[in-house]
Amino acid sequence: MKKTIITVVGQDTVGIIGKVCTYLADNQVNILNISQTIVDGYFNMMMITDTDHSLQSFEDLAKGLEKVGEGIGVVIKMQHEDIFKSMHRI
């Protein structure tokens, strides 16, 4: 399983998690872990997900999420876990 990290950053508002989760569920992306915090008044969320069963390509999922983000006024990024693992784990 290749894990994908989704980050959501922006102004806190009602329903961010709900909208992101709905999009992921609609596209068969399984959420493995969620952590969330508020830094300097900004909403920060990270999800570890499994995209293996999604019918969409990585590119389409990333674009779809970006669009969802635009709708809520937050920035959503999707990246393979490896970039973080290689930087922070020996």
Place this chain on the structure above:
Amino acid sequence: MINLFEVRETNKMIEEYNLDVRTITMGISLLDCCGTDVDEVCGRIYEKITTYAENLVSTGEEIEQEFGIPIVNKRLSVTPIGLVGAACCKMKDDFIKIAKTLDRAAKTVGVNFLGGYSALVSKGMTAGERLLIESIPSAMACTERVCSSVNVGSTKTGIDMNAVKLLGEIILETAESTKENDSLGCAKLVVFCNAPDDNPFMAGAFHGVTEADAIINVGVSGPGVVKHALEKVRGEDFGVLCETIKKTAFKVTRVGQLVAREASKRLGIPFGIVDLSLAPTPAVGDSVAEILEEIGLERVGAPGTTAALALLNDQVKKGGVMASSYVGGLSGAFIPVSEDRGMIEAVKMGALTLEKLEAMTCVCSVGLDMVAIPGDTRASTISGIIADEMAIGMINQKTTAVRLIPVIGKTVGDTVEFGGLLGYAPVMPVNRYSCEAMIDRGGRIPAPIHSFKN
């Protein structure tokens, strides 16, 4: 498991501090394209490059998207053309034909630069290599993406002063042949001592003869990341300072290692090396000079600059070697003037002179880079500057390079605009006393005593 703070740290490096992979450079050997007919050779070169590198740019873009890390350039390096064209190039125009072929191939595959219009003449020039060097001014004028380099010395062989003399003239001719564009041709021409075979950075990249048929080399950058990390340890002692640079270099290099591995896997071409160079750009917050100033200099060029650069270069290497199994290329800190906002400012204010830059090249990873000088500088003076720089490399067993731009029609006080990553630069004054009699001697400078290690 990866946590939110680690993810935030990585993404902040990318979004706010300009962390990027500066280049994925595919090295391609052209030795099997050699022949006696120049048109046939050109055909084989075009065919090989466009086949091997067909998917280089799209693969780079894919990796960029999936990992969320910008990969600024996708480039090519080839076997020094001085060798490839030796049998078939009987006159300058034959070499120009090859240069045009390389340019065409680069455009077809979509890379922005291709390095390797080069000659390795550290002990002497063959007739072919001399022809290639003489063809550089026209080649740089009639191509857009081809980069040229000439290795004129090494610790093992000494310095070929005939080539140094010739290159002083060639640099001026190249400036003249591209004078409509502020002598931009010279920005694509580097003179080396101890040139590495696997350097992914332009303009000095070429695919050395010691390399495999094709190879993927990756250059990472990130001066902004180092600068930001150092902001947090202001006032701390050198132990803390060095530790911070080392840790940051480690993290940056790991990203390069990941990208190199992925690119190699997807393209089916072996991974060569990661070059962990702090390569500045003219963008705000992407400057090596600003790191030196963060270490505690009022302006780069002030007393203490050489020491600060020495420790920076060393710590970058130390952090990097732990992060990648194969570190190579130039690796360290680059100090190009026109490509670094802090350097440009320091020159404008009179804090940084050519002589101080020369001292800095003793401890940086390359040399006198992207320095604009008056267009009426004598060829022998340019040769003298090259000779000084080559001597530093030869004696200190390190790579040194010279990329000078004598800007035709401009003089001290003027500014030159190269555009893009090449930036802009104030024209710097050059010592006006002559070294012509020395350059005219000809011959070569013997290898230093510490080269005899056999």
